[in-house]
Amino acid sequence: MPRLKHCSVKSRNEQENDMFTIDQHSRQPIYEQLKEQIIRYVSLGVLQPQDRMPSVRILARELGINPNTVVKTYQELEDEGILVTEPKKGFFVSDQNVHSILYQRQKEEFRKAVIRCQETGISEDDAQKIVREVYEGKQG
Template identity: 45%
Template sequence: MLSLDLQSRQPIYEQLVRGLSELVSLGALAPDEQLPSVRSLARDLGVNPNTVQKAYQELERSGVIYSIAGKGSFVSPGPAAARMLRGQRLEKLREAAAEGRRAGIPREEALGAVEAVYEEGTNHD
């Protein structure tokens, strides 16, 4: 279901937020589906329950999940996860573009690389 990279510089809670958002966006977690309890998920992943709680709070703040007191956390219906995932992917694209610019890659070459990726996508769809 979820995999974490404990060697990554990205905080574990952010990895959880990204991973759960992805699962929701891809439909692996259905609207109104109950998520594992904080303690259960923390135990399964071998992380501190506070880490899972922080991820759940971020997901709730973003509208990806909702909580019902005494019942647990559930996947929100609607496009919140897709919006979050899109924002995360755009941020990665911006970071890659900034790295390319710092490396001296000309704008036209960078745009050509992006266009090539999109062309590959249309040829395989």
């Protein structure tokens, strides 16, 4: 079985692209891989508000995964306000302020990373240096 599975979908502007990729051998659960990719595409503007998501069946078939995995991913994203469901039509990118939702989510993840730094003994000065290096594009 191939290591990576791809799914081509059309975005709102009808351009087809290899949007989703699943690594069947990754330690990261498949639903998390898919969820992270959807969040990334929404935050980058690849997926726009009101864009229709691929149907559960089509996405599952294209990626060679269980439809329940896609449902779990979509439902979690709906719970977070990133996707919405329209009965008998499917899942769509929310037209709410998704960027604000994603900003708050990233801010919380960053906060957790800072706490882990504290717990492992990384000083505030070292943490700030790392952040500066990242923003300046330096490799650590």
